[in-house]
Amino acid sequence: MKAAVIRFPGSNCDQDCVLALREFGVETDYVWHKETSVAGYDLLVLPGGFSYGDYLRCGAIARFSPIMKAVKEAAAAGTLVLGTCNGFQILCEAGLLPGALIRNRSLHFVCQHQHVRVEDVANPFLHTARTGTLLKLPIAHGEGCYVADPATLRELNHSGRILLRYTDANGAATDAANPNGSTEHIAGIVNAGRNVFGLMPHPERACDARLGSVDGRTVFESILTTLGVLQAA
């Protein structure tokens, strides 16, 4: 299999994502946002960062990058797409995921290790976990407060498309444990086709035991098992 990490001007987690995938033995390329094709890739990663400086609205300009037409077509054809942090924001702006990410309720950027609870495992991104599994993942964002209209939220809940919620260390989704004021503590969602996953936490920063958490491996191991690269445990 081959993975592509899309590089927008201002992406800053692109190198971390490439390194994490390569450490899993996955052949991974950087793909510059001015490219127009993602043919031949089984996984597309939209990394975190500040695409175009996030000067207008997070992800609002990146959605117009030439590569995004190819990403949309690949997503429609079923290719797995993973967007972390700014990548999640771009997926929402591009209409590949519903809702939007707005300024943290605290108005402050927040960086910390955060517990999230796996809400649904019937998808290519978390199927190696169990429903209710707690993952400890780094977050680092100023605009991670997920919002959507009531109909969208109902639909996401009913169809099991909310994949991660923020919780405390005991798995309780309390307001105190919600780092950005996200609606219903939402940390990550998947599209109706269950092949486009956006999340605010950074799984690529939690793949190496030396950094204190390997919980991010769950996401990559699920993807690689889905693609037949890893044997299911």
Add this chain to the structure above:
Amino acid sequence: MSAEPAITPALIAKHGLTPEEYARIQSILKRDPNFTELGIFSVMWSEHCSYKNSKNELRKFPTTGPTVLVKAGEENAGVIDIGDGWGIAFKMESHNHPSAVEPFQGAATGVGGIIRDIFTMGARPVFSLNSLRFGPITGEGANVKTNRRLFAGVVSGIAHYGNCIGIPTIGGEIYFDESYDGNPLVNVFNLGILKHEQIARGAARGIGNPVFYVGAETGRDGLAGAAFASRELTEESKQDRPAVQVGDPFKEKLLLEACLELLATDAVAGIQDMGAAGLTCSTCETASRGGTGVEIDLAKVPKRETGMTPYEIMLSESQERMLIIVKKGHEQTVVDIFEKWDLPYAEVGVVKDDGMMRVLNNGVEVAEIPARQLADEAPLYSREAKAKPAPADLDLAKLPETDNRAALLTLLAHPSIASKNWVYRQYDHTVRAGTMVLPGSDSAVFLVREANKILAATSDCNALYCAIDPRQGARIAIAEAARNLACSGAVPLAVTDNLNFGNPHKPENFWQLRESVEGLAEGCRAFDTPVTGGNVSLYNESPAAAIDPTPTVGMVGIIEDERHVTSSHFKTAGDAILLVGGLGDELGASHFLKAVHGLKLGPVPALDFAHERAVHDAVRALIKSRLVKSAHDCSEGGLAVALAESCLSDPAQQFGATVEITAAGLRLDQLLFNETQGRIVLSTNPTHVAAVLMLLELRGIPACKLGVVGGNLVKITANGEALAWSLTELHHAWHDSIARAMQA
């Protein structure tokens, strides 16, 4: 275009040049300078660029050693060998004056500037630290409100720039003291990694090579910022706001990637960032280093404003710009890469053989100055030094006994000692996936994946000590930095320093500078850590008075094995708590005296480098033998604060502790809060206690078992008197103190 102003004594004085300096300019040029040339000399001969008041002192630093690849002063930053063909470039720099008048942009562009210094060397920047000083943020009054505004603005500015560019800010220090009222210190540190053969040089080599300007367009922002930074802050300093630059971290991220991509090709003969003094500094310094001349035409410089005069273009400090000397024939490589990254670029000049910095405007010469004399032959001064008398020493007999239980809570809640989580939560400290020890431990520890090397870094300076005894304060700053690295399992490699002082024309300030430099130099020799570069910031005076002397030390070390990485907080209930280095008894210049009694009195604690080094070596040896689970040095607030921090500082879990200490003849406050140097609190598996004590005894280092980790209370029985605190009240005092102050 209006005619240039005539050169008058008033105009010369306005440019910060003395009559003697002006005469020197006349003798270099063999004529009178024009207005543009006067501006060029004024910024190049400012303290900020020329170090004219400090250079004679800086020569006292040890700058050589077996690991030094690029020496201090040779280039934008020094480079140190870390083995296997890898090197690190690192440096600390101040943005004090800009941050005083415009905290957000002042701090942001400080971060941008230091990062540019690092990637100019060909290194990929991998992490940042910062060392900050503000006036008090607790209490009432206009000063306190101003200090809060400055503190919040500086932190947001650092977060804005560092987070966007994707370089983690993983540590540092923050102090609050009246002496920084209205004159905050913002010292920023960055470290980058590179292969030895990637070291880039800031020299204009190769006669006929084209000179490229790349990066952001030039505007009128930051006009003569270097000159602004080289005078005292006054009530009128707000009018200097135009001297503060505006930063664009997005543009710098593009510039960083484009420059590293370009440096990986064979196209570059020399590269220099445009920081202080902008285009002026980069052209004359590259020519001076190359022993060549550089000719540029300002008409070709990308500009974002119309009608800029040559004077303005040459003195602009617009951010995110670089000057690149390209090997002739490789121009297209530059064009391709900067087109890819959508960055402005222009061929603005050529390397010449005449040693001149020649500036044209549309072909018409507007300045011609011998480059070497402009860049390297600024006048040097050894100012008059006069010892500042220290206040009378503390008379312990006259110090009233206080409630020691309350004193610990007061110390833990003091913003200088309290948890800095309100700050580092705003910094992305995990990007680049290498942060092994989170902020808040004795040093930051970072895994550099490219090189598979583990680095530790710390910044330290206790200005309370320096105010009373600048030499001893500086010696202790180095010792504490080395101790912090030892606690993390690291061997110190090298030092960068940021010397923050008042106006050097005042003899007491110059004396403080000289004493501090000599103290730092002694320390660097004692720990075999050469100085690889740094920054001098003088004229740190608010309308009230000069700041306390603050020679900030940034020290970098290496950890050989990931299993040696050690953090400061307790790990397991039941572990034994040990104290290495003895109980101590020196209460002079302590944070206890200041925070609890409102006294800034000496004497500053004694320091014995040989003993200090023996303690560090012993703790490192214990760590390597896997006998240490946590290590934390005793610094501000003494043993009691060190114990409380060891209990509280793991964000994931907290521990109580039960400790007993006895020292005949000592007062309780003296026992709990003294700041005797060379002391480290360890925790270890209880089965290892005997071995650890024996190994320390063999090395002749005093040590004792203090007690045990566990429970919901911190209980200290000192000279038979029992004190106890709940973890909840300690956490409340320590963890949320800064957030409470900022919400007030």
